[in-house]
Amino acid sequence: MEGSNGKRPQGEEEEEATAGSIGGYESLHRLLESNLSPELFKEASRLLLGLNCGRALEAISLPEGTTSLAKAHSFDVQAFRFNADKEFLRQPRVVRKAIMEKVKPMIEAAGESGVNILCLQEAWTMPFAFCTREKRWCEFAEPVDGESTQFLQQLAQKYNMVIVSPILERDVNHGEIVWNTAVVIGNHGNIIGIHRKNHIPRVGDFNESTYYMEGNTGHPVFETAYGKIAVNICYGRHHPLNWLAFGLNGAEIVLNPSATVGELSEPMWPIEARNAAIANSYFVGSINRVGTEVFPNPFTSGDGKPQHADFGHFYGSSHFSAPDASCTPSLSRYRNGLMISDMDLNLCRQIKDKWGFRMTARYDMKTASMGSLTQLVEGSDTTGSSGREEWYDSNRNEDKCRKRVNPSIVLSSKHMTICYLLR
Numbered sequence: 001m002e003g004s005n006g007k008r009p010q011g012e013e014e015e016e017a018t019a020g021s022i023g024g025y026e027s028l029h030r031l032l033e034s035n036l037s038p039e040l041f042k043e044a045s046r047l048l049l050g051l052n053c054g055r056a057l058e059a060i061s062l063p064e065g066t067t068s069l070a071k072a073h074s075f076d077v078q079a080f081r082f083n084a085d086k087e088f089l090r091q092p093r094v095v096r097k098a099i100m101e102k103v104k105p106m107i108e109a110a111g112e113s114g115v116n117i118l119c120l121q122e123a124w125t126m127p128f129a130f131c132t133r134e135k136r137w138c139e140f141a142e143p144v145d146g147e148s149t150q151f152l153q154q155l156a157q158k159y160n161m162v163i164v165s166p167i168l169e170r171d172v173n174h175g176e177i178v179w180n181t182a183v184v185i186g187n188h189g190n191i192i193g194i195h196r197k198n199h200i201p202r203v204g205d206f207n208e209s210t211y212y213m214e215g216n217t218g219h220p221v222f223e224t225a226y227g228k229i230a231v232n233i234c235y236g237r238h239h240p241l242n243w244l245a246f247g248l249n250g251a252e253i254v255l256n257p258s259a260t261v262g263e264l265s266e267p268m269w270p271i272e273a274r275n276a277a278i279a280n281s282y283f284v285g286s287i288n289r290v291g292t293e294v295f296p297n298p299f300t301s302g303d304g305k306p307q308h309a310d311f312g313h314f315y316g317s318s319h320f321s322a323p324d325a326s327c328t329p330s331l332s333r334y335r336n337g338l339m340i341s342d343m344d345l346n347l348c349r350q351i352k353d354k355w356g357f358r359m360t361a362r363y364d365m366k367t368a369s370m371g372s373l374t375q376l377v378e379g380s381d382t383t384g385s386s387g388r389e390e391w392y393d394s395n396r397n398e399d400k401c402r403k404r405v406n407p408s409i410v411l412s413s414k415h416m417t418i419c420y421l422l423r
């Protein structure tokens with residue numbers, strides 16, 4: 001790990017500080033930076049991170065308040081700007097957005113930096129105890145308008161910031177059903193809407209179906225004061241059609257709050273998000289938990305491994321990907337972090353016009369194959385058109401929750417809802 005002077009700590013101090021590091025470095029990017037010549041590092045970065053408008057991504061200098069908060073609370077802070085080409089008719093639509101992994105001082109640091117949209121990690125209010133299958137952890141589930149939402153509503157209002165808060169939700173109005181939910185809080189402190197995780201993992205230690213149900217909210221896109229955003233919660237990132245549906249519904253930024261561990265998914269992490277940003281012409285914010293959480297009682301997972309008491313290392317590495325295939329470096333692999341990025345949302349349409357992925361997609365040809373597959377595997381209707389309570393604030397013109405999928409792609413797939421402009 002690099003200390004504040006850029007040097008790695010020595011001896012015992014090093015061992016403790018570098019658990020979860022990559023050979024002692026915060027991230028792959030830092031490892032390369034420290035070990036390659038400046039010319040080679042520039043070339044490696046060009047290939048690994050791509051170029052934005054033909055140039056290396058621009059780093060942003062942050063206010064003193066932000067950097068001193070990061071120092072005082074020992075979290076990694078990095079900031080970059082995604083540009084778009086200048087247009088004749090539209091002004092740049094630059095949104096400042098943050099990924100964060102631990103709360104108040106980091107939200108304050110984001111606020112100090114003028115962040116517009118901020119997203120926390122999956123189930124940020126609790127240990128990621130879904131490996132244990134012990135029901136006691138359900139205690140952390142709370143209503144959409146519960147304690148954590150109220151806490152964030154104040155901060156959203158104070159900093160004029162949209163906050164996406166992924167929690168374990170207890171649906172108190174519908175038989176106390178538990179969901180894995182992202183609450184979208186508007187910049188006035190209002191609740192714009194919610195999205196419930198569409199796909200539940202059943203892999204390795206991720207025994208999450210013990211705790212919550214497959215979501216029933218479809219693929220909503222939330223029109224906030226700063227842009228159209230959607231939330232694709234963790235394991236949903238392995239499903240390309242999930243990303244597609246958010247894109248078809250008009251998302252400009254899709255956030256992927258996650259909790260995943262190195263042994264399982266680290267090689268997939270940077271690829272899936274980046275591919276989704278490219279394939280769907282929107283920005284992706286990838287947010288992962290960081291550190292190792294040890295539980296009181298050992299557990300097994302049906303994969304033949306001896307019993308153990310931790311999930312393994314949550315590798316952090318939060319970052320942003322852009323529709324033009326550029327991306328930021330990643331935050332630390334083992335320290336809390338705040339990644340800030342200015343993104344000109346005009347880039348989304350510019351890339352659509354350039355590459356025409358939607359126009360050339362030929363969905364009609366593919367839905368036939370999907371139709372036969374869905375007849376085989378579909379069980380229940382998870383489209384979300386269930387008449388359940390909708391969380392959105394109809395009094396605010398700038399905040400709308402849209403659930404819509406281009407009807408031309410819907411044949412027999414029940415996962416795709418035809419449902420225009422819910423508001």
Ligand SMILES: NC(=O)NCCC(=O)O
Binds near residue numbers: 201258259261264
């Ligand atoms: N939280 C969660 O869905 N984790 C699943 C593991 C993964 O998708 O990498």
